[in-house]
Amino acid sequence: MIKLTRPDCPNKIALDAKNYKYPANKEALQKANFDKCMYCESKISHVYYGDVEHIKPKSKFPELEFEWENHGFICARCNGIKKDKFFEDSQFIDPYIEDPEEHILAIGVLIKHKRGSEKGEFTINEIELNRNELVERRKEKIDALEKAINSCFRTRNESLRNNALETLKKSADQANEYSLCVKYLLLAHKIL
Numbered sequence: 001m002i003k004l005t006r007p008d009c010p011n012k013i014a015l016d017a018k019n020y021k022y023p024a025n026k027e028a029l030q031k032a033n034f035d036k037c038m039y040c041e042s043k044i045s046h047v048y049y050g051d052v053e054h055i056k057p058k059s060k061f062p063e064l065e066f067e068w069e070n071h072g073f074i075c076a077r078c079n080g081i082k083k084d085k086f087f088e089d090s091q092f093i094d095p096y097i098e099d100p101e102e103h104i105l106a107i108g109v110l111i112k113h114k115r116g117s118e119k120g121e122f123t124i125n126e127i128e129l130n131r132n133e134l135v136e137r138r139k140e141k142i143d144a145l146e147k148a149i150n151s152c153f154r155t156r157n158e159s160l161r162n163n164a165l166e167t168l169k170k171s172a173d174q175a176n177e178y179s180l181c182v183k184y185l186l187l188a189h190k191i192l
Helices: 011-015 023-032 076-082 118-124 130-155 158-170 178-187
Strands: 052-054 072-074 102-108 110-113
Touching: 011 023, 023 052, 023 072, 052 076, 072 076, 102 118, 102 178, 110 118, 130 158, 130 178
Parallel strands: none
Antiparallel strands: 052 072, 102 110
16 A cells, blocks of 8 residues: 555546546546555556545445545455445545555565554454455565566676666556555665
């Protein structure tokens, strides 16, 4: 989960007409999320259409159903797990409003909450951000990067190493899948 920037609503008229799934609005959120789920960071459109979901559930906050600030782009799995979960005293991290890294960090392939962060712990547990399938996908990504890191530091050719280091740094770009885990891996290896 990374910090996201919600764009301006492309078509407020659609929201006024009670259509929060309007294609241009959905596309704006999809682009703002780099085609990734706002929670698990999985790329979406290569396997699914993606959903516009309510950060605060419409069943509990019907007045927010058509409010742009309450919408996010999410994968089917996280959407199905999240459903109508919402508690006033423990809310999910809203990556459009706050920086998730204030609450969570990546340790290898696992997402952990920072010491004392109930919001981080609640988000990880309730949306199941360490479910087996996600951990497996992150592991594939991390294993490939670790091989690349080892190769990079084995070469004696300085030019090759510098090119490899630049490529590795780009792998942590927020547009890439599981960029939080990648960022922490590269930080651990003192590449970032």
